[in-house]
Amino acid sequence: MNQTKLSPANIVILAAGILMLIGSFLAFYEFSFALAGATHTESISTWSSGLFGIATTIVICGVIMGGQVALNAFGSNVSIPDKVLGFSWDQIHLALGFQAALMMIAFLVTSRAGLSLGVGFWLMLVAGIGLLVGAIMRVAGAKSNPFTAI
Amino acid sequence: MDGKTQPTTSELIIMIAGAVMLVASFLDFRFNASTWGSGNFPIATLLPLYGVIMAAQIALAKFANVSLPDQVAGFTWEQVHLALGLLAGLMAVGWLLTDVGDKQIGLWLEMLGGVALAVGAVMMQRERHTGAIR
Numbered sequence: 001m002n003q004t005k006l007s008p009a010n011i012v013i014l015a016a017g018i019l020m021l022i023g024s025f026l027a028f029y030e031f032s033f034a035l036a037g038a039t040h041t042e043s044i045s046t047w048s049s050g051l052f053g054i055a056t057t058i059v060i061c062g063v064i065m066g067g068q069v070a071l072n073a074f075g076s077n078v079s080i081p082d083k084v085l086g087f088s089w090d091q092i093h094l095a096l097g098f099q100a101a102l103m104m105i106a107f108l109v110t111s112r113a114g115l116s117l118g119v120g121f122w123l124m125l126v127a128g129i130g131l132l133v134g135a136i137m138r139v140a141g142a143k144s145n146p147f148t149a150i
Numbered sequence: 151m152d153g154k155t156q157p158t159t160s161e162l163i164i165m166i167a168g169a170v171m172l173v174a175s176f177l178d179f180r181f182n183a184s185t186w187g188s189g190n191f192p193i194a195t196l197l198p199l200y201g202v203i204m205a206a207q208i209a210l211a212k213f214a215n216v217s218l219p220d221q222v223a224g225f226t227w228e229q230v231h232l233a234l235g236l237l238a239g240l241m242a243v244g245w246l247l248t249d250v251g252d253k254q255i256g257l258w259l260e261m262l263g264g265v266a267l268a269v270g271a272v273m274m275q276r277e278r279h280t281g282a283i284r
Contacts, residue, residue, distance in 0.1 A: 109192060
């Protein structure tokens with residue numbers, strides 16, 4: 001393990017990425033219905049029909065960010081290019097973190113009719129904001145110490 | 151960006167896609183509601199918003215000679231276009247895969263627009279020789 005590469009910013013991104021992945025399998029939306037005199041509660045995750053696709057793109061953002069940090073820190077003999085499509089990894093983290101946070105906030109304020117927000121949603125919301133915060137911390141850290149940028 | 155030259159192919163693609171996406175945002179997207187309607191806003195509105203931002207930046211720089219900062223949050227404008235274009239393309243694929251019941255005309259146009267933004271942004275890298283796409 002190369003601990004010198006696990007800056008506080010990368011720890012935040014890694015933790016948020018893991019949280020995002022875990023949250024994606026938990027209840028994103030919940031809804032209750034009455035059947036035979038009893039109230040039942042069902043839930044759907046980001047991998048369920050109706051959410052799989054658009055909500056899964058948020059998970060992809062988190063997995064890419066967390067995966068890059070994990071590979072860079074723990075992957076032995078793993079070579080990651082310094083730039084992808086002309087973007088530095090700090091820029092990729094910033095763009096993906098922004099996208100994840102923006103989409104989770106958009107889901108938060110979208111009208112949901114009879115659906116309520118489940119624990120998976122809240123975990124993903126925290127994770128999305130965490131990804132953006134971590135990305136900003138990376139950029140700020142890179143500016144103050146260019147030797148820990150990647 | 152040189153404001154006196156004609157728009158390039160990539161710039162035209164992005165401007166047309168942005169305009170189409172803006173118009174389509176007012177058409178039925180899903181649940182018989184537009185991207186501005188209840189249940190869709192703002193999650194579905196992000197896609198046309200990205201298109202409008204990209205198209206507006208090009209239009210302002212090309213036709214209005216508006217002086218814009220060289221960089222935004224450390225991104226050059228070419229990088230902003232590539233990032234927004236690829237994220238729009240990702241959302242377009244996301245909506246394509248999402249089971250929304252009846253995919254309506256607005257959703258199809260937004261998906262096409264999202265893919266067009268991604269294509270236009272990639273072409274822009276080649277046209278402006280940014281080195282991002284070899």
